[in-house]
Amino acid sequence: MKRMMTASVITLMAGSLLMNSVAIAAPQQGPSHGNERPAAERHDNRHNDRDERGWHKTSDFRKGGHVAYKDWQRGKAVDYRKHKRLSKPPKGHEWRQVDNRYILAAVTTGVITTIIPSK
Numbered sequence: 001m002k003r004m005m006t007a008s009v010i011t012l013m014a015g016s017l018l019m020n021s022v023a024i025a026a027p028q029q030g031p032s033h034g035n036e037r038p039a040a041e042r043h044d045n046r047h048n049d050r051d052e053r054g055w056h057k058t059s060d061f062r063k064g065g066h067v068a069y070k071d072w073q074r075g076k077a078v079d080y081r082k083h084k085r086l087s088k089p090p091k092g093h094e095w096r097q098v099d100n101r102y103i104l105a106a107v108t109t110g111v112i113t114t115i116i117p118s119k
Helices: 002-025 069-074
Strands: 093-098 101-106 112-117
Touching: 069 093
Parallel strands: none
Antiparallel strands: 093 101, 101 112
């Protein structure tokens, strides 16, 4: 009985190893294989609204939006310690007053983290 049990366990293990290698070697079937367009035909229009520095050309004043470089430059830097409503900016961020709002945005990308209306 013990021999029969050992033989069946070994057979199951060998079978599972063989089936595993077949599953790994199976070719991938799917919509993305075989019918991709050549690189020359692919168009990426995500960066058409950016200038040569990588900044957006127009501002999108909302959380997660971007400050355009021209708006960043015309806005004045604000010291958060002189304003009660402004918190300490994270590393790489800066408070700017643009038009009638305080904007906390990343210095390198212009991505807006927080917007607070100024009085």
